[in-house]
Amino acid sequence: MSRWSRYWFADGGRLAAGVMRIAIACAVALSLARLDRLDATEVTRGLYRPVGIWMVLGHVAPPALVVDALWWIAWASTVAMAIGLYSRAATAVSFVSAVALASLSFSSSHTWSHQYNVVFLAQLAFLGARGGDALSLDAVIRSMRGLPARDVPRGYQWSVRLVQLAVALMFACAAFHKILHGHFTLRWALSDNLRNQLLVRFDLAGLDRPALVDWIIDDPWRYRTAAMLNLVSQSAPILACFLMRRPVLRAACGLFFVVETVALALVVALWNPQWLPLYAAFVDWDALVGWIARRPRPAERTPDGWRPRRAARIFVIAFVAYDAVTAVVPALDQWLNTYPFSGFPMFATVRARAPYDEHVPYSVPGDHFEVYADHPVAPNVQRWFDHANRAIADVRDPVELRKRLAKVVRDGQARYPDAGIRGARLYLAIFEAPAYPAPAHFEPHPIAVVGELAADGTFRTALGALHGDRVVPAPQGVDLAGARFAYYRDDVPTPIAMTGDVVGPGDPIYAVAIAADGTPWLIASRAGWHWQ
DSSP: OOHHHHHHTOSOOHHHHHHHHHHHHHHHHHHHHHHHHTTTTOOOGGGOOOOGGGGGGTTOOOOHHHHHHHHHHHHHHHHHHHHTSSHHHHHHHHHHHHHHHHHHTTTTSSSOOSTTHHHHHHHHHTTTOOTTSSSSHHHHHHHHTTOOOOOOTTOSHHHHHHHHHHHHHHHHHHHHHHHHHTTSSSTTTSSSHHHHHHIIIIITTTOOOOHHHHHHHTOHHHHHHHHHHHHHHHHGGGGGGGOTTOHHHHHHHHHHHHHHHHHHHHHHOOOOGGGGGGGGGGSOHHHHHHHHTTOOOOOOOOOTTOOOOHHHHHHHHHHHHHHHHHHHSTTHHHHHTOTTOOOOOSSOSOOOOSSTTSOOOEEEEEEEEEEEESSOOOHHHHHHHHHHTTTGGGOOOHHHHHHHHHHHHHHHHHHOGGGOEEEEEEEEEEEEEOOTTSOSOOEEEEEEEEEEEOTTSOEEBOOOEEETTEEEOOOBSOOOTTOEEEEEETTOSOOEEOBTTBOOSOSSEEEEEEOTTSOEEEEEEEOOOOOO
């Protein structure tokens, strides 16, 4: 056999495959429970876009009856997978139904995020596995029928190792993208980046910082050390894939998967308990049980003329190749839209300005809502508007902007029925953080109104376009007669007067029309693609 085949189709792993089946089923069940709380059944027809498996149906949103049936099928098949009843079929049905629900939860947003991807990648890698030969009802039923237990030579390890690779690749790619965005330097860690990342995560969203975060961002040594430790802990799990004959080292490297999962919860408040059962992929369960029972490691069994099954070989090669390509090539995952295959960028952008070894101010564009309500809006309501609806200020299509503003208002009315919400005005704001040693905080600078949905349903915007350096407004419900024009450059919140309708150099550029009543309206913007 080739070295490739000896690695993937090694002997043993029967017990590990059974444990892996249970662990993945638990991770899927935790994901379904979380999706249920987030109401994955809601499909906003006007904003619907097919994600992942739903691309098969084109742009036709699934009816509620289909979605309701998927919930029942997903839960029933996941339970069957966990207990090992018709294990292979249950795994396949659970994957298709659960990943369909997860995909649907992102169908009304521009992009999908990554909290469930690794769970479904692990489940996809486990398709076809002989996970029901041990620790399953299938095995119990077989024993009750007087049939011998199934133990297929070299039939288990390829599934276990493929799952381990899928899980380890998540954090390895997160570390890779951070190095890549830093132009293959350590500027992601050895700059003010983590300080600014945490400000964006908490202050920009109006969220209270945990005490640990306050402690970290208060000193450059702390946040730079924490950033370096982050790179180390994200890189370690992939080493387990090369330590299959060293079970203790393999488990130790895999333990960093747990460490990083917990660290994301404590430092950036991203709680993903559905990831934790996947640590089972890093444990050699057969060796562990043998060590506890003090049994010698069994000799390898290779039947004469044995060759790996062609279907298994093709599946392993295809999965490894596609997972690696979508994980490594920046933005390819969202472009292909083959959920759950993902690049896992995970805060990879370098949120710092050159020179990176010095402390300099940092600014970032963001959303700010002015909420129209019967009485002053409570702080928690304002935080929800600004945090749960981020990136709407990036929309430049007036039709889509109107739909999204309408959805924000509807969601706000449903979520806070006593607030008397009637409409909202969306601002593009530049949030500026002063350089260390100034206290870490953001100073908001609203620069222009992107769009407004009034209490009577009237929609207003001035969004137009930039043709070269020339501004072309396209106002809807906005009077720009006698308006003054200005632009902002490089995310600096200082307006620059325009000569006629022409903007100057800068990246990014925000062109603004200041109406006669003093209201600044965003006309257009331009940003070049570059590594940050």
